[in-house]
Amino acid sequence: MSRHTRSPSRNAKDAEAGFEIQSDFQRFSQRDDVFRRSWWDARIRSAKSDLFYATYREPLSNWRSTDGFTQKDYALRNAAWQVSDLFTDLKLDADRREGFNDEFTLTRGVADERIDLGTPAETAAEIKRVAKGFGADLVGITDYDERWMYVNKFSDLSLTERPQEIPAEMTNVIVTAQSMDYDLIRTVPSALSGAATGAGYSRDAMVVLSVAQYIQNLGYQAVASMNDTSLAIPFAIRAGLGEYGRHGLLITKEFGPRVRLGKIYTDLPLAHDKPIQFGVKKFCDACQKCSTACPVQAIPNGPPSTERYNQSNIKGVRKWSIDGEKCFGYWTVQNTDCSICIRVCPYNKDFSKWWLRVGRWLAGTPLRRLMLWLDGWLGYGERIDPRRWWSAQG
Amino acid sequence: MSRHTRSPSRNAKDAEAGFEIQSDFQRFSQRDDVFRRSWWDARIRSAKSDLFYATYREPLSNWRSTDGFTQKDYALRNAAWQVSDLFTDLKLDADRREGFNDEFTLTRGVADERIDLGTPAETAAEIKRVAKGFGADLVGITDYDERWMYVNKFSDLSLTERPQEIPAEMTNVIVTAQSMDYDLIRTVPSALSGAATGAGYSRDAMVVLSVAQYIQNLGYQAVASMNDTSLAIPFAIRAGLGEYGRHGLLITKEFGPRVRLGKIYTDLPLAHDKPIQFGVKKFCDACQKCSTACPVQAIPNGPPSTERYNQSNIKGVRKWSIDGEKCFGYWTVQNTDCSICIRVCPYNKDFSKWWLRVGRWLAGTPLRRLMLWLDGWLGYGERIDPRRWWSAQG
Numbered sequence: 189m190s191r192h193t194r195s196p197s198r199n200a201k202d203a204e205a206g207f208e209i210q211s212d213f214q215r216f217s218q219r220d221d222v223f224r225r226s227w228w229d230a231r232i233r234s235a236k237s238d239l240f241y242a243t244y245r246e247p248l249s250n251w252r253s254t255d256g257f258t259q260k261d262y263a264l265r266n267a268a269w270q271v272s273d274l275f276t277d278l279k280l281d282a283d284r285r286e287g288f289n290d291e292f293t294l295t296r297g298v299a300d301e302r303i304d305l306g307t308p309a310e311t312a313a314e315i316k317r318v319a320k321g322f323g324a325d326l327v328g329i330t331d332y333d334e335r336w337m338y339v340n341k342f343s344d345l346s347l348t349e350r351p352q353e354i355p356a357e358m359t360n361v362i363v364t365a366q367s368m369d370y371d372l373i374r375t376v377p378s379a380l381s382g383a384a385t386g387a388g389y390s391r392d393a394m395v396v397l398s399v400a401q402y403i404q405n406l407g408y409q410a411v412a413s414m415n416d417t418s419l420a421i422p423f424a425i426r427a428g429l430g431e432y433g434r435h436g437l438l439i440t441k442e443f444g445p446r447v448r449l450g451k452i453y454t455d456l457p458l459a460h461d462k463p464i465q466f467g468v469k470k471f472c473d474a475c476q477k478c479s480t481a482c483p484v485q486a487i488p489n490g491p492p493s494t495e496r497y498n499q500s501n502i503k504g505v506r507k508w509s510i511d512g513e514k515c516f517g518y519w520t521v522q523n524t525d526c527s528i529c530i531r532v533c534p535y536n537k538d539f540s541k542w543w544l545r546v547g548r549w550l551a552g553t554p555l556r557r558l559m560l561w562l563d564g565w566l567g568y569g570e571r572i573d574p575r576r577w578w579s580a581q582g
Numbered sequence: 583m584s585r586h587t588r589s590p591s592r593n594a595k596d597a598e599a600g601f602e603i604q605s606d607f608q609r610f611s612q613r614d615d616v617f618r619r620s621w622w623d624a625r626i627r628s629a630k631s632d633l634f635y636a637t638y639r640e641p642l643s644n645w646r647s648t649d650g651f652t653q654k655d656y657a658l659r660n661a662a663w664q665v666s667d668l669f670t671d672l673k674l675d676a677d678r679r680e681g682f683n684d685e686f687t688l689t690r691g692v693a694d695e696r697i698d699l700g701t702p703a704e705t706a707a708e709i710k711r712v713a714k715g716f717g718a719d720l721v722g723i724t725d726y727d728e729r730w731m732y733v734n735k736f737s738d739l740s741l742t743e744r745p746q747e748i749p750a751e752m753t754n755v756i757v758t759a760q761s762m763d764y765d766l767i768r769t770v771p772s773a774l775s776g777a778a779t780g781a782g783y784s785r786d787a788m789v790v791l792s793v794a795q796y797i798q799n800l801g802y803q804a805v806a807s808m809n810d811t812s813l814a815i816p817f818a819i820r821a822g823l824g825e826y827g828r829h830g831l832l833i834t835k836e837f838g839p840r841v842r843l844g845k846i847y848t849d850l851p852l853a854h855d856k857p858i859q860f861g862v863k864k865f866c867d868a869c870q871k872c873s874t875a876c877p878v879q880a881i882p883n884g885p886p887s888t889e890r891y892n893q894s895n896i897k898g899v900r901k902w903s904i905d906g907e908k909c910f911g912y913w914t915v916q917n918t919d920c921s922i923c924i925r926v927c928p929y930n931k932d933f934s935k936w937w938l939r940v941g942r943w944l945a946g947t948p949l950r951r952l953m954l955w956l957d958g959w960l961g962y963g964e965r966i967d968p969r970r971w972w973s974a975q976g
Contacts, residue, residue, distance in 0.1 A: 247691035259695060259799075262799065264712065266795065266799055267795040270688075296639070296640065299642035300642075303657070305654075314972075321781075383715075398662065398664050399661070402657055405660055407653075
């Protein structure tokens, strides 16, 4: 179990990715994830957290008359989660919640014969095209790095830890990103906006399952995974999908922080991508929009640090860390997932518009403070009324 | 069970849709569908038909070296089917193949409280927007018509007939269409092109499940269905999705015959669409491209008739009917689904290009024969080399 130590240039690679790993680094265990803790840790679990989950999973009977939290808003949110939930619920009988606690089970096995797809660079190019054909919005490739794998998996059902099961031959990781709907995210906080989250996961599940099965059909091993098995963001950064933001989220060039991530571990020989920089680090240094907007002050307003709010932060990495307890606490009070930090992020834009691409370029230059001021002055990041979302669709 | 007889204007509606129903009309039983017969009917079932199905469902071990039929082509095809297969296989233990023999089981029930979405026209507009948000390419709405429902369902597993289970309150049918990839279809015949079929179904399953669950979350009943429960094309024509073509397929204005259909039966009050005409009937009268191109002469070259090739044709409808036995026989010989009739159809175009929309308009005028000649002269409908598809992606 020392796959990552094979590489002689780990420090150089970390520097390239902007990772500041400390000597007291410890791998993270899924048990300490705040969502897992909301099942086993009495300090997190509450009647409100139970209700939070139940309203995703039962015929609708709980909603508020508040705009954005009506039956219709929840109806759309839960319908958007439907496909993701179906996959997640497939193996409950075997104490598996696939996509969140456990990797996905592929229905067909590995082909006996291995196909030669050319050089690792040619193979990588082809896999990316196939993944995009299956609906992936972004695809990057990096090498397996055990440091970001959960020490153990955790079951929300039996409340037990379990060892990882990724075979040792899996030396490559394909990272996918699915964009979330810009207009829905503008209505945050709302149950309605959760439809963007649900649709992101539903599409993500489809993509990682299809790509992994394609690789197995070529005669190689592949493990399809969503929020399970590992911390996705370090892999995504290494795979060139974006930079790390103050809100603890990946910021992609194409969709800002408005993405959901998937991972496919594989032994298919693949060329790797390099981390990208387009000015996010310096921009987040200057910008505190997410930190100011967070209703429970879960996002730091200072420089990156090694401080841990609680056990839900990884140990020994200098970075912006968020307080998962406060964050999830707000979700349970709202009775839906919150994405205020995504909504207000100046990188949360519809970059199909050329002037917003100019703004993104500006944010990566010394004029970043001007861009930040402009962003606020133009009213970007403000909440739109969920009723406006419903009627604007007409 | 006489829902359809409530309407006083059935003959008028049939005329509007171009249906020519004869006095000896008999509803179709799913048992007589040629795919179902390939399980129970010794005249259809063979080692080749068993192998045809097996190569979709087992780790790859059977392919040819012929271009378009290599391991890589099958690998992509089967991966594209992966999500659809997963849904189809969910309830095998209960003798159900959902999406093909049986309607889908929704994971969450109907909400206790019914929401008021406004007038049926307003509700229809909103449902269409939601369906498109979930990824539907086309959506239309019509009323339930028992004549197109299978008399009985059929199980490919236990080889038994079973009664329909659509509740009597379901007076409306939402019809969805998913487009299939234009460039993949150009490689027909090939296993590679089956990836377009598989992806069409995988996306279709996602859409009908999400829309049906949304409706149940609003407090109304909804049944999500793909190739199961009924003949989809009559509902699609009534719902305004397109016209009927010589090859026995729906021809949509947006994607020609390059679509897969889904259906959602519901008691949600919805305004209905009207059938559309854009000249397909007269064009198919003049065009025999599909009929000429079919390698087994399964498509008629004459006018619509009431002739039945065999029990796999519905009885008592004057229309272009295809010989399903010959058609499926060719599929088993090729060991993949054939879409030559789709590939060569002059309506199979990428209509995002304005000059092709001009051609479509021309096809609906007395200049249709000029358009038909142009279509051939310009080389549309010719097969492209599957290797070219793989390399053109670079």
